[in-house]
Amino acid sequence: xxxxxxxxNNGYAQFSSSxxxxxxxxxxxxxxxFEVWAPLLNGGCIIALDATTVINPSNFAKSxxxxxxxxxxxxxxxxxxxxxxxxxxxxxxxxxxxxxxVSDVPSFLRLLREEGPVRLIHCxxxxxxxxxxxxxxxxxxxxxxxxxxxxxxxxxxxxYLLDGHGGPVPFGAVGELYVGGAGVARGYxxxxxxxxxxxxxxxxxxxxxxxxxxxxxxxxxxxNLEFLGRNDDQVKIRGFRIDPGxxxxxxxxxxxxxxxxxxxxxxxxxxxxLVAYVVCGPExxxxxxxxxxxxxxxxxxxxxxxxxxxxxxxxxxxxALPLTANGKLxxxxxxxxxxxAYARAAYEAPRGAIEMALAQIWAELLGVxxxxxxxxxxxxxxxxxxxxxxxxxxxxxxxxxxxxxxxQAPVLKELASKIHLEPxxxxxxxxxxxxxxxxxxxxxxxxxFGDCSYVVGLVEEMDVDCPVYAxxxxxxxxxxxxILEAIAAETIVAIRKIxxxxxxRFAGYSSGGILAYAQAQLLLGLDEAISFMALIDxxxxxxxxxxxxIQMVRDVVxxxxxxxxxxxxxxxxxxxxxxxxxxxxxxxxxxxxIPLDRNLHNDVLMYERTARFHEALQAYQVPTxxxxxxxxxxxxxxFSSRARQAKSSLCPEAxxxxxxxxxxxxxxxxxxxxxVGDHVTMMSxxxxxxxxxxxxxxxxxxxxEKDP
Numbered sequence: 162x163x164x165x166x167x168x169x170n171n172g173y174a175q176f177s178s179s180x181x182x183x184x185x186x187x188x189x190x191x192x193x194x195f196e197v198w199a200p201l202l203n204g205g206c207i208i209a210l211d212a213t214t215v216i217n218p219s220n221f222a223k224s225x226x227x228x229x230x231x232x233x234x235x236x237x238x239x240x241x242x243x244x245x246x247x248x249x250x251x252x253x254x255x256x257x258x259x260x261x262x263v264s265d266v267p268s269f270l271r272l273l274r275e276e277g278p279v280r281l282i283h284c285x286x287x288x289x290x291x292x293x294x295x296x297x298x299x300x301x302x303x304x305x306x307x308x309x310x311x312x313x314x315x316x317x318x319x320x321y322l323l324d325g326h327g328g329p330v331p332f333g334a335v336g337e338l339y340v341g342g343a344g345v346a347r348g349y350x351x352x353x354x355x356x357x358x359x360x361x362x363x364x365x366x367x368x369x370x371x372x373x374x375x376x377x378x379x380x381x382x383x384x385n386l387e388f389l390g391r392n393d394d395q396v397k398i399r400g401f402r403i404d405p406g407x408x409x410x411x412x413x414x415x416x417x418x419x420x421x422x423x424x425x426x427x428x429x430x431x432x433x434x435l436v437a438y439v440v441c442g443p444e445x446x447x448x449x450x451x452x453x454x455x456x457x458x459x460x461x462x463x464x465x466x467x468x469x470x471x472x473x474x475x476x477x478x479x480x481a482l483p484l485t486a487n488g489k490l491x492x493x494x495x496x497x498x499x500x501x502a503y504a505r506a507a508y509e510a511p512r513g514a515i516e517m518a519l520a521q522i523w524a525e526l527l528g529v530x531x532x533x534x535x536x537x538x539x540x541x542x543x544x545x546x547x548x549x550x551x552x553x554x555x556x557x558x559x560x561x562x563x564x565x566x567x568x569q570a571p572v573l574k575e576l577a578s579k580i581h582l583e584p585x586x587x588x589x590x591x592x593x594x595x596x597x598x599x600x601x602x603x604x605x606x607x608x609x610f611g612d613c614s615y616v617v618g619l620v621e622e623m624d625v626d627c628p629v630y631a632x633x634x635x636x637x638x639x640x641x642x643x644i645l646e647a648i649a650a651e652t653i654v655a656i657r658k659i660x661x662x663x664x665x666r667f668a669g670y671s672s673g674g675i676l677a678y679a680q681a682q683l684l685l686g687l688d689e690a691i692s693f694m695a696l697i698d699x700x701x702x703x704x705x706x707x708x709x710x711i712q713m714v715r716d717v718v719x720x721x722x723x724x725x726x727x728x729x730x731x732x733x734x735x736x737x738x739x740x741x742x743x744x745x746x747x748x749x750x751x752x753x754x755i756p757l758d759r760n761l762h763n764d765v766l767m768y769e770r771t772a773r774f775h776e777a778l779q780a781y782q783v784p785t786x787x788x789x790x791x792x793x794x795x796x797x798x799x800f801s802s803r804a805r806q807a808k809s810s811l812c813p814e815a816x817x818x819x820x821x822x823x824x825x826x827x828x829x830x831x832x833x834x835x836x837v838g839d840h841v842t843m844m845s846x847x848x849x850x851x852x853x854x855x856x857x858x859x860x861x862x863x864x865x866e867k868d869p
Contacts, residue, residue: 181228595620
């Protein structure tokens, strides 16, 4: 039944007695099911070709022509190679089918440019669903696509895109592919547990069984399916879940790249990082050319299209991707990248004690043998987690600089020019709120306004046996955009001076709590544990609800003014849209909204720093982390001044007990605890603050029930 539905009345190819189908696959490979039974069950002829012939392009082309082959199936890897070498012969086939891995658009375009009767069919299907489950006939219109679709189900086959709960995903959303219908196998021989896990009863068609493929996909606007890789091929690096197939597809968009594969592997320092392997066309020059120049070009290409954490640290050029006996990618044969695989500048030896000390630390952290004074920390594979280690090791040597210095001057010689040699590292200004206790310390982060004053009153009411510290904001540089990971890295250096190893415990109030989450991300990437994360009414707004940081701060400034009549308020509100923070404060003082004897310098500095911090918040891409959080949310809505009240309806996350965190964490990972009051009075009113203190103390000393 399964084979019949594959080759008879299948909806994608009509075979007859005149067809001559090449049998090129290993007999143990599931493609042989198609290659043998498509001709035999339709009266056609099998043309068996030996492996020696198949792996030689010219001999293979000659055999296809001499044997008058009409139908051929090639694995994706072989297809990509042969469209470059024997495209005219392939174009004369009646049917050319390919599949098995993520396909590359330029290979299809090269073949489509040849004249011939070929019908080019892209196929998808796990072995468990009998060779092909979906197909897509490819035409010239694929030129504008980023990847080749896998199409629609063949006859007597059903395909579903389901979420983690087994429900259909919305159109355009990513889901896991489940296959049902006549092609689904009965199970695995002598593996009842695995059979029960992967083959399930269909909730959609009575009596049908579904195979859970583990493959990810989504529907394109034209109704075709797009394959997006495997859920078990996804890798997690520094807290980010990454699909290497997406990166490879982006690499293939570069004019120099013919084929690409991206894998995660450990470097010499033991850290997991991404490595790209590419097969290039003649446009990239010869293999003997400088590999670091190629790495630099491809890194720049990806950096313009993908987040930093998805850009590989090394790019290895290969003459061809290594293949297994079945014609699929042999990942075990991919070589370890050498130093030329990194985006490196022309080598010049470090000068002076500071450059030499930095180069030694970089070499150890990055796993690169030789560091030059023109090398770029991040282009060599550095990232925010390694920046934390760099800061820590440098401070141990008396090299005093900030994370912001590194992000702003990542070239060795430029960073060295910012460094001061000190016999003792400078104090980072951590405030000890409660100095003693038998349990691990609890670290509070400042609010989104840099304020730690809330910690003192709150801790007075808390019943916990642990030291408590309040962390400061590090300095901001007004010339460069702030980066939340850099701010977090700076504070982590201070944290690890107090507590060198985890598990770590954090708490944060208001938007400053997102900084606590970024700190957790960096520490998890250093293989440290996070045992407690308290978010005190911390909202994670959706992108669509964001306003500019400067406008947000102007609204807060208006909130801080003394009550005004409607006419005066309208004058100020109109003025605020065109003024700087300093000008708005001065205007408020002129009309009596701020006392005349008040010195505005500190207010201006605080509000400008707040705007810089919120720039970093808006640029931060919040990852899914393997942690649980406690969200202590205010039960009452905060109706602030007239300037902000109109915007409150734009942020539905602020009304949800989970405050939007269920977009990045599962609901089971969030314990939502109601606290009487609004965002301000939950902390400012004594009884509310006592209730909050008790609620935070409980999970630190025992078990807290989830809010129903």
